[in-house]
Amino acid sequence: RVDDPESRSVVVDGPGQDVLPAIHPDGDWIAFASGPSFITTDVFVQRFPEGGGRFKASVDGGGTPFWSPDGTRLYYLAVRPNAADSEVVEITFDGSGATPVLGRPRTLFEVETISPWMDVDVEGRFVHVVPVEPGEGEDAPDTTGIVFVQNWLSRFEDPDAARGGR
Numbered sequence: 001r002v003d004d005p006e007s008r009s010v011v012v013d014g015p016g017q018d019v020l021p022a023i024h025p026d027g028d029w030i031a032f033a034s035g036p037s038f039i040t041t042d043v044f045v046q047r048f049p050e051g052g053g054r055f056k057a058s059v060d061g062g063g064t065p066f067w068s069p070d071g072t073r074l075y076y077l078a079v080r081p082n083a084a085d086s087e088v089v090e091i092t093f094d095g096s097g098a099t100p101v102l103g104r105p106r107t108l109f110e111v112e113t114i115s116p117w118m119d120v121d122v123e124g125r126f127v128h129v130v131p132v133e134p135g136e137g138e139d140a141p142d143t144t145g146i147v148f149v150q151n152w153l154s155r156f157e158d159p160d161a162a163r164g165g166r
Contacts, residue, residue, distance in 0.1 A: 011049050017041070022065045023048060029095045031057065031065035031074055043076045045093070045100055053098075057091055059105050069122045071095070077118070078107070085110045088118070088126070 012018045014034045019041070021032045030048035035041035043058035043065045057065070062076040074093045077086040087110050092103030111118075119127045 011051050012046065013051075014044075014054065020064050022067055024067055024095065025069060025071040026095075029071075029093075029100065031067065031076075033063040033065065033076075035061075043074070045074070045095075045102070055100050055102065057093075057102050057105075058089070062089060064118065066119055067093075068120055068124075074102075075108075075118075075120060077111070078105075085112055087111075 011030065012021065012032055012034070016034055016036045018032055018034045021030055023030055024045075028048060029045050031043060031045045033041035034044050034054075041061065041063045042056055043062040044054050045057050046052065046054050057074055058076055058078065060078065062078045064077040066075050067073070068075070072093060074091050076089050078089050079086050087107045089105045090108050091105050092101075094101040121127065
């Protein structure tokens with residue numbers, strides 16, 4: 001129970017800041033970002049809820065982990081130094097044994113923000129929530145609803161679409 005301090009337990013307790021947890025679909029693993037600061041993190045996985053063993057999943061930094069619905073892939077955002085963009089990175093994951101088997105990280109695509117609101121559906125389509133900032137002289141956007149944009153990655157593949165041509 002959230003309101004009962006006696007029922008709470010620490011499941012991740014590293015030497016730095018442990019943030020952005022994501023529970024594996026089968027409930028046996030947790031992925032999270034950990035590092036000396038919120039800005040400088042790597043992605044780790046460990047058993048859940050008992051903890052024990054901390055396995056590094058990212059290479060050269062990463063954060064905002066999230067799982068594929070079937071749990072066979074772990075995704076995370078990798079922010080590159082001096083870059084405004086992030087990369088969505090995928091690794092294969094097998095947690096059937098005591099030690100997870102983590103595949104090699106593979107960059108899937110770049111996104112123009114480090115917004116942590118991203119997920120993937122059962123068909124492998126990515127959903128990404130991007131905060132909208134008003135342009136100069138514009139009113140603040142209406143944030144009373146959710147706008148769903150299908151095929152948003154295609155806007156980056158087609159130069160005309162990226163300029164609003166379609």
